Structure formats: structure tokens, C-alpha cells
Amino acid sequence: MAIDLAKFAKEKDIKYFMISFTDLFGGQRAKLVPTRAIAEMQKDGAGFAGFATYLDMTPAHPDMLAVPDPSSVIQLPWKPDVAWVAGNCVMEDEDVAQAPRNILRRLIDEASEQGMRVKTGIEAEFFLLTPEGDRISDAMDTSSKPCYDQQAVMRRYDVIAEICDCMLEMGWNPYQNDHEDANGQFEMNWDYDDALVTADKHSFFKFMTKSIAEKHGLRATFMPKPIPGLTGNGCHAHISVWDKSGKKNTFADKKKELQLSDKGRNFLGGIMTHASALAAITNPTVNSYKRINAPRTISGATWAPNTVTWTGNNRTHMVRVPGPGRFELRLPDGAVNPYLLQAVIIAAGLEGIKNKADPGKRYDIDMYQEGHKIKGAPKLPLNLLDALRTFDKDKVLKAALGNEFSDSYVKMKMAEWNDYCNHFSSWEKDNTLDI
Numbered sequence: 001m002a003i004d005l006a007k008f009a010k011e012k013d014i015k016y017f018m019i020s021f022t023d024l025f026g027g028q029r030a031k032l033v034p035t036r037a038i039a040e041m042q043k044d045g046a047g048f049a050g051f052a053t054y055l056d057m058t059p060a061h062p063d064m065l066a067v068p069d070p071s072s073v074i075q076l077p078w079k080p081d082v083a084w085v086a087g088n089c090v091m092e093d094e095d096v097a098q099a100p101r102n103i104l105r106r107l108i109d110e111a112s113e114q115g116m117r118v119k120t121g122i123e124a125e126f127f128l129l130t131p132e133g134d135r136i137s138d139a140m141d142t143s144s145k146p147c148y149d150q151q152a153v154m155r156r157y158d159v160i161a162e163i164c165d166c167m168l169e170m171g172w173n174p175y176q177n178d179h180e181d182a183n184g185q186f187e188m189n190w191d192y193d194d195a196l197v198t199a200d201k202h203s204f205f206k207f208m209t210k211s212i213a214e215k216h217g218l219r220a221t222f223m224p225k226p227i228p229g230l231t232g233n234g235c236h237a238h239i240s241v242w243d244k245s246g247k248k249n250t251f252a253d254k255k256k257e258l259q260l261s262d263k264g265r266n267f268l269g270g271i272m273t274h275a276s277a278l279a280a281i282t283n284p285t286v287n288s289y290k291r292i293n294a295p296r297t298i299s300g301a302t303w304a305p306n307t308v309t310w311t312g313n314n315r316t317h318m319v320r321v322p323g324p325g326r327f328e329l330r331l332p333d334g335a336v337n338p339y340l341l342q343a344v345i346i347a348a349g350l351e352g353i354k355n356k357a358d359p360g361k362r363y364d365i366d367m368y369q370e371g372h373k374i375k376g377a378p379k380l381p382l383n384l385l386d387a388l389r390t391f392d393k394d395k396v397l398k399a400a401l402g403n404e405f406s407d408s409y410v411k412m413k414m415a416e417w418n419d420y421c422n423h424f425s426s427w428e429k430d431n432t433l434d435i
Contacts, residue, residue: 002070002071003070003071003073004042004070005017005038005039005041005042005068005070005073005083005085006035006038006039006042008070008073008083009035009038009083010035012075012080012083013080013081014035014075014081014082014083015034015035015081015082016032016033016034016035016081016082016083017032017033017035017038017041017068017073017082017083017084017085018030018031018032018033018082018083018084018085019031019033019041019045019046019066019068019085019087020066020084020085020086020087020203020207021048021066021086021087021088021089021099021101022100022101022203022337022338022339023053023054023055023100024054024055024056024098024100024337024340024405024408024409024412025054025284025337025412025416026284026335026336026337026338026340027053027054028203028206028207029048029053029066030084031046031047031048031066032082033046041068042067042068042070044065044067045065045066045067045068045087045090046065046066046068046087047063047064047065048063048064048065048066048089049061049063049064050064050089050091050096054412055096055098055099055408056098056408056409056411056412061091062091062092063091064089064090064091064096065089065090065091066087066088066089066090067087067088067089067090068085068086068087069085069086069087069088070085072085072086072200073085074170074204076208077165077166077169077170078162078166078208078211078212078215084204084207086101086200086203087101088101088102088105089101089102097402097404097405098402098404098405098408098409100337100338100339100340100343101196101199101339103339103340103343103401103402103405104195104196104199104339104340104342104343104346105196106402107343107346107347107350107400107401108194108195108196108346110346110350111241111346111350112244114350114353115243115244116241116242116243116244116250116350117194117241117242117243117244117245117246118194118195118239118240118241118242118342118345118346118349119192119193119194119195119198119239119240119241119242119246120192120193120195120198120237120238120239120240120342120345121189121190121191121192121193121198121237121238122198122202122235122236122237122238122332122341123187123189123234123235123236123237123238124187124188124202124205124206124209124222124235124334125180125185125186125187125222125233125234125235125334126185126186126187126209126220126221126222126233126334127182127184127185127186127220127221127223127226127227127233128156128159128184128186128213128218128219128220129184129218129219129220129221129226130218130219131217131218131219132219133219133221133226135227136183136184136227137156137184137218137219138152138155138156138183138184140152140155141155141179141183141184142183143183144298144299145299145300146179146180146181146182146183146185146299147178147179147180147181147299148178148179149179150179152179152183153177153178153179153186156179156186158216159212159213159216159218160177160186160188162212162215162216163177163188163208163209163212164177164188166208166212167188167190172190172191172201173190173191174188174189174190174191175189175190175191176188176189177189180231181231181297181299181301181303182227182230182231182232182297182299183227183230183298184227184230185230185231185233188205192238192240194246195342195345195346196342198342199338199339199341199342200338202338202341203338203339206222206338221233221334222235222334222335223285223287223334223335224283224285224287224288224290224291224333224334224335225287225288225290225291225294228290229297229298230297230298230299231297231299231301231302231303231304232290232291232294232302232304232333232334233291233333233334233335234291234303234304234330234332234333234334235332235333235334235336235341236328236329236330236332237328237329237332237341237342237345238326238327238328238329239267239326239327239328239329239345239349240252240264240325240326241263241264241267241349249325249326250263250264251263251264251267251325251326251327252264252324252325253325254324257362258312258321258324258362259323259324259325260321260324260325260327261325263353264325264327265358265359266352266353266355266356266357266358267349267350267352267353268310268319268327268349268352268359269352269355269356269357269358269359269360270348270349270350270351270352270353270355270357271319271329271345271348271349271352271359272308272310272319272352272357272359272360273348273351273352273357274348274351274394274396274397275308275318275331275378275380276308276378276379276380276381276387276390277387277390277391277393277394277397278331278344278348278391278397279292279331279380279381279387279390279391280381280384280387280388280390280391280409280410280413281336281337281340281341281343281344281391281409282329282331282332282333282336282341282344283331283332283333283335283336283381283384283387284335284336284337284340284384284413285335285384286383286384286416286417286420287335288333288335288384289381289382289383289384289387291304291333292304292305292306292331292333292380293306293380293382296368301316301368302368303315303330304330304333305317305318305330305331305367305380306371306379306380307367307371307374307377307378307379307380308377308378308379308380309363309367309374309377310327310359310360310362310363311362311363311364312362312364314364314366315330316365316366316367316368316371317330317363317367318330318331318380319359329345331380343401344397344401347397347400347401348397348400350400351396351397351400360377363377384413384416384417384420385417388410388413388414388417391406391409391410392406392410
């Protein structure tokens with residue numbers, strides 16, 4: 001039975017609800033609604049002008065309504081008189097086809113019709129910077145090998161512990177927090193779940209992390225490569241498919257290579273087939289390509305792929321199979337839209353199962369040292385323009401995500417690329433002024 005938000009508010013002493021949706025560029029938009037109005041909002045939704053966000057709309061479009069999904073409601077642990085709830089975007093009684101959460105919901109329904117329940121977990125990396133965002137916040141965090149540095153993580157204990165305490169309070173079952181491979185960088189992990197639940201939690205985690213960092217006078221960023229020379233922010237996704245009951249992992253087969261079933265291989269085959277096009281979604285900014293095509297970092301490795309290859313338990317490839325019945329996609333970065341990440345994984349995977357796609361040869365070499373030895377494996381796009389062009393040519397993936405969304409996404413992202421190209425940089429002056 002659906003949660004009655006007005007009743008929820010009374011039981012939890014909620015004064016305001018944030019009815020939130022995520023636009024095409026991953027921007028989180030919300031209206032702050034007093035509890036007295038939430039019953040009406042639960043029925044009809046909160047009104048937005050879609051053109052005022054990163055959606056492909058004009059000022060002439062009708063009101064877009066974000067209808068709250070009560071199953072997603074979260075009471076803010078750090079501000080308990082406020083609750084956050086994800087909204088499904090509707091216009092004139094129809095789902096908005098380009099809205100990321102709607103795309104994911106549709107693909108989850110398609111998987112369910114085929115008896116599949118996709119479960120995922122993500123590894124969200126972020127930096128803690130000064131409020132201005134121009135440098136890391138901890139001046140003592142200078143090691144060339146800072147990963148798992150216990151002194152550095154304890155110097156940011158107040159922030160990390162408060163975020164983890166919030167996840168514990170919300171029942172997310174967080175299980176580890178660490179200082180990551182870059183100075184000023186952290187990662188926090190919680191249990192995997194159904195794809196929509198993971199997307200909602202991912203979206204909320206970004207909001208929560210930024211909010212708590214601001215509370216402590218810091219700035220949290222999920223930007224893919226905020227600091228040159230340091231490892232970038234990844235957002236690795238762990239993927240498995242279960243039967244409709246959620247009790248049997250259909251990717252697990254002890255008799256198969258790496259204990260990955262035929263269905264799991266086919267799903268992986270879909271990811272591998274569409275990988276270069278996938279990058280337009282999983283690596284959606286100009287800055288993203290400073291991470292996946294980066295030179296060696298101060299720590300000695302970027303921990304990011306640049307070639308479409310898969311392996312066993314080896315972190316130098318785009319996909320690794322770290323254990324039975326699941327695989328890890330290491331391509332996505334911190335800028336990825338939480339809903340589009342899950343949607344494009346499911347879209348590519350379902351196409352792989354439909355076409356019995358083969359993931360190709362498995363490689364177990366160190367790609368950072370010996371990648372040049374592999375001939376014929378596709379390279380990932382070098383920049384956002386290449387990624388968008390590759391995505392635009394992939395008619396199968398575009399159709400799976402929905403052509404209305406895909407065309408709008410390419411149109412708006414190409415406008416972003418053109419805006420970037422019109423920007424004059426200091427590099428241009430440094431290298432051209434005296435020619």
C-alpha cells in the first residue's frame with residue numbers, strides 16, 4: 001500500500017517536503033512544499049516550468065508536474081523537519097518521455113516483463129574542497145600514495161562520520177568509508193538494491209554529501225577531474241540480474257567461466273557492444289574525458305579505462321568480474337546522472353540478452369602497462385564530441401532509451417559542446433600568442 005505523505009508527516013513531525021526531480025544534465029530540482037499542502041501535491045504534483053531547467057522544452061510548454069513517488073520518501077537525518085521525495089515528471093496527464101526517472105522506470109518494467117529484476121550498487125567518489133572549490137580542504141593531505149590514509153580520513157572524521165551516521169539512520173547498511181587514491185578524495189559504500197532504489201539513493205547521496213560538507217564549511221564535488229594530476233571521481237556500478245522474486249541470481253552459474261552465467265555474459269555483451277556510445281551517458285561532461293583518457297596520475301595510476309575490454313578480478317579494464325554472479329562497470333564518473341546511469345545499463349544489457357551478444361575475448365593483462373599489446377579492441381571516445389557522435393549513430397541504444405529522450409539529449413549536449421568551444425582558455429594564449 002502506498003505511503004500517505006500527510007500521515008507520514010504527522011508521524012515524523014515533518015514541516016516541509018522537497019519534491020525533487022533530476023533533469024537531463026543531472027541537475028537536481030525541487031520545490032519546498034509545506035506539509036499542509038502535501039496531500040494535494042501527492043495527488044496532482046508540484047508545478048515546474050521545464051524550460052527553466054535542463055530539459056528540452058520551450059517557455060510555451062504547459063506546466064510540468066513532479067508527482068511524488070511516496071515509496072522514495074526520506075526524512076533528512078541532519079534536518080529532520082524536512083523530507084525529500086523523488087518526483088515523476090508528468091505533462092498533460094502523460095509521463096514526460098525525456099525525464100530520466102521515467103526512462104528508468106520504463107526500462108525496469110521492460111526487464112520485469114522478461115522475468116528480470118536488475119540490482120545494482122554504486123561507488124560514489126567525491127572530493128572535499130575549500131568553499132571556493134579551488135583546492136583540497138586538508139592542507140596536510142599531500143602524500144603521493146594517499147589511498148586508505150588513516151590520518152587523512154580521521155582529519156575529516158566529522159564530515160565522513162556524519163554522512164555515514166545518516167546512512168545508518170536511514171537503513172542503507174553502509175559498510176565502509178575510505179580516503180581514496182587522490183588527495184582530498186573519499187568513497188563511501190552502502191548495500192546494493194533494485195535499480196530504481198539505487199538511483200534514488202545515489203541522487204539523495206549527492207544532495208546529502210554536499211549539504212553536510214557545506215554545514216562543515218567545505219565543498220563536496222563529484223566533478224570527474226577537479227584537480228589536474230590527481231585521480232578523478234569515478235562512479236563504478238556493480239550489476240546483477242535476479243528472478244522476479246529477487247531471490248535467485250540469474251547471473252550466477254558455478255559451471256561457467258568466472259561463475260558468470262550465459263545470461264550474464266549476454267548482458268555483459270550488450271554493455272561491451274554499446275560501450276563507446278554508452279560513454280555519452282556515463283561520462284557526460286567535457287571534463288569527463290580528462291579522467292578516462294588521462295596520463296598517469298601522481299599516485300601512479302588513473303584507475304580509469306580508455307579501452308573497451310573486460311577481465312576477471314583486475315581493476316585495469318573497463319569491466320571486471322570480481323566475484324560470482326555480478327560484474328563491475330568502471331566507466332561511469334561522478335558527473336553521471338543517477339537515473340540515466342541505471343537506465344543505460346539496463347538498455348544495453350537487455351539488447352545484449354535479446355541478441356545473445358558475446359562480450360568478446362577476456363583479457364587478464366595489466367592494461368596500464370601492456371594495453372598496447374591488444375589489437376582491435378575499441379578505444380573509448382577521446383572527448384565529449386566523439387562520444388555524442390558515437391551515441392547518435394547507435395540507433396539501437398537510442399531507441400532502447402527512447403528516441404525522444406535521445407534526440408533531446410544529443411541536441412542539448414551538442415549545444416553545451418559548442419558553448420565550450422566558444423570559450424577562450426589560457427592554454428590558447430600560452431601556446432599561440434607569439435606565433
